[in-house]
Amino acid sequence: MEIITYIEKIKNAYLETFAAKLERPWGILFYNTDNPTYYDANHAYIRRVPADIDRVVDEVIEFYKSKEIIPRFYIYNLEKQSCLQETLEKRGFSFEELLDPIQLWNSKVVEVENRGLIRIEEVSKENFYDALEVQSKIKEFGGREIREQAFQAEFNHPNHSSFLLSYKDKPCSIASVFRYQEEAILENLATLEEFRGQGLIGELIYYLQRKMYEQKVKKLWVFPISKRAEEVYKKYNFKTITKLRTGHAFLRGKGFKKIQED
Structure with missing residues (x-):
């Protein structure tokens, strides 16, 4: 298993400790209605390129709005997701690209x-x-x-x-x-x-x-x-072994970069 895929697996196991999940053909819906403003607990995880992008976006929006949670996407495998990014931006989502270091203790x-x-x-x-x-x-x-x-x-x-x-x-x-x-x-x-x-x-x-x-x-x-x-x-004694390139799309509120600036 390549390192990026493995890191995603570890991250998702961590998320499951404080969020419920619903597996879909295109990824995972993470949610926690008791903590609706916590980004990591409430987002659609997408790695595979959706076959029908508009349908997936509709599904995610409907799912989170039904729970009174702001729709949010964490997008992996970003170099192949340009069509998804374009669709989300056309539909009013803000988008930020993130480059997160992955470090391992020696x-x-x-x-x-x-x-x-x-x-x-x-x-x-x-x-x-x-x-x-x-x-x-x-x-x-x-x-x-x-x-x-x-x-x-x-x-x-x-x-x-x-x-x-x-x-x-x-x-x-x-x-x-x-x-x-x-x-x-x-x-x-x-x-x-x-x-x-x-x-x-x-x-x-x-x-x-x-x-x-x-x-x-x-x-x-x-x-x-x-x-x-x-x-x-x-x-x-932590060494950066790779960097994880991801996308964060959100319908309202602040992105991670803005939160860090504030």
Whole structure:
């Protein structure tokens, strides 16, 4: 299986932990009516070129509108989807092309001396709301409205684990790990703005790398949301192995690029 196809498979397995899915001949409809504004939980995944593009677009629009969700497409295999892109734009969809880096840890474990003022613990019932508070304040995650329901779903899923870093007893950094067979994805890694620039992300990454090594995870992936994030991960032994070219079409609202700019 080629690497791009394999990455799509891992990503879709991750999405299924917080979204229902309906498989169609042309792809998958992901949806979560409890969290309708969460992009990843509510979109049509299209990889194969649709035989009847207008019919597929009609189906997607009708499906999401019936659930009071903004119609949205995540389009893969983009170099073959020009007709779909043209049709969507003619029908009022905004479109953005994305080039997402795919990074893989080189399995090198770095031993670091804990600074003493740092505490890292797995998220449990006892510290769940501390972790949620951190996630809710990180604008890149979309705010409390989006993350509260998604974080609860992740917390309840057996393949998800989240970790909270506190500095001077103040919760300030968060990360999640999604286990997929003998591999894992590092997700939702961030630090509150007022605590950035102190190396806390590095402490959390090294901690999780050691943990994955001890658990005999064969591959640890990360999918950075920006060029800046990609460069940060490179400092911690993640190598960019390819870039995933995709399209994002949406009937209303903001694209990913605009959200990052804001």
